[in-house]
Amino acid sequence: MNARWFTGLVVVMVALAPGGPAGAEDVVRIGIGHQSLCTDTYSGGITIKELGLLQKHLPKDGKYKGVKYDIVWEDYTSGPPITNQMLAGKLDIGVMGDYPLLVNAARFQETKSLRSVLVTMTGYNMYGSGNAIVVPNDSSAYKFEDLKGKRVSVPFGSAAHGMLLKALVDRKLSTDYFTLVNQSPPVGATSIQEKKIDAHADFCPWGELMEFKGFARKIMDGSQAAVPYLHGAVVRKDFAEKYPEIVVAYIKAVVESNEWITKNPQMATEKQQGWTSIPKEVLYLYFGRGGFLTLDATIKPKWVETLKYDATVLQKMDIIKTIDVEGWIDDGYIKQAFKELGRDYAKESGGITAGTSPLAGKDALTGAPIKDPRAAGELWEKDGPITMYGSLATLLTALREAEQKNKAVTAAYVFDQPTGLKLFAHRAFFVAGGQGKAAAASLTAFARKDEAEAFAGKNGGRVLTLDETKKVTAVK
Secondary structure: OOOOHHHHHHHHHHHHOOOOOOOOOOEEEEEEEEOOOOHHHHHHOHHHHHHOHHHHHOOOOHHHOOOEEEEEEEEOOOHHHHHHHHHOOOOOEEEEEHHHHHHHHHHHHHOOOOOEEEEEEEEEEOOOEOEEEEEEOOOOOOOHHHHOOOEEEEOOOOHHHHHHHHHHHHOOOOHHHOEEEEOOHHHHHHHHHOOOOOEEEEOOOHHHHHHHHOOEEEEEEHHHHOOOEEEEEEEEHHHHHHOHHHHHHHHHHHHHHHHHHHHOHHHHHHHHHHHHOOOHHHHHHHHOOOOOOEEOOOOOHHHHHHHHHHHHHHHHOOOOOOOOHHHHEOOHHHHHHHHHHOOOHHHHOOOOOOOOOOOOOEOOOOOOEOOOHHHOEEEEEOOOOEEEEOOHHHHHHHHHHHHHOOOOEEEEEEEOOOOOOEEEHHHOEEEEOEOOEOOHHHOEEEOOHHHHHHHHHHHOOEEEOHHHHHHHOOOO
């Protein structure tokens, strides 16, 4: 990894210092491409924009005294268009997922003189969750292999496209295993709803959004690819070298954005719903307690290795030719940002955690401490706080009580027993009882039907839907 921060600093000092060369800039334009429909980019895009965090951290004194900033935010439905605009010189910074980041690097490196640099991450899921494949509710498909010969759509060049390619590589299958169709997230969702496509693969939060809307169900989660799912920001190298302090300011804004979301995820998701039109209940799957996403700006050594591996997948599928991953990553800017913030970069970049904020507290029904997050659940009543429950049995009791009192419940959440993945309760598969008994203590939730059936076959019990489970469980 190459740090050229001080080289760029000298350039800016010459360009903007009093008495500098004629033509010193009075206005600096900053073009940022972001994705308001991709949750994992929020802390590097829409949240910074709406809270004015970049303006807060931009340099205003010394050589930047009197400089005015023209900040231009451009919203896209996926990463590839951002790369195109960066290559055209219309955007300076782009926020996107791992595979699009690598395609960005490769496209820039194909040119004779232009380059981009990865300067910060925004967040990750250490297991790979975030991407997903969904099918219409009445589809006969329940796993990846069921898609043979089917029509599957995906935004080409996206992180979800990368997940599909890796799934094929892992199974030693060729790209003609199914017919791939290029569709943007909104078009893909409509195609699933109208049953014009057999399956749709997409990045966060589209799989969960379609589940929440009630017209699709997930048959593959990105965690099944067993590779961390990453998001970050790239900057045109010429811009970074000319304005290193602006890049550092942007990274500071990412760090503050991450902290703002983590501090109060319910408030954050309620505000983000207004900014993006994505329902807060869907966003909470990512940003809430025990959610998909770990918000962390550091470029960890493991992420460098992950990106190198992802690049080999893209090369095997002939999406990119050659790429210099290490030469593309420049951690000098983020180290400078952490230094100015008084934070220990070495320490923070060394840790990897599952989720930003763990599910911890007391059961709202019994008052007992929550001991096993995977056996727990949460309930979000309309216009009310999100309440926690230490077991699925107490969660279901709370659901029944809310229904009996005609209280509107906007969402209920459970956790997949094998992986700890947060799920909408109405889309989970439950195994109740053992040896035919509906014992509350043995109630278990699963994301995948085949895993629920295997568990029931081994341990006894029945595989049930949420409505069926509510009828056979109770806490006395």
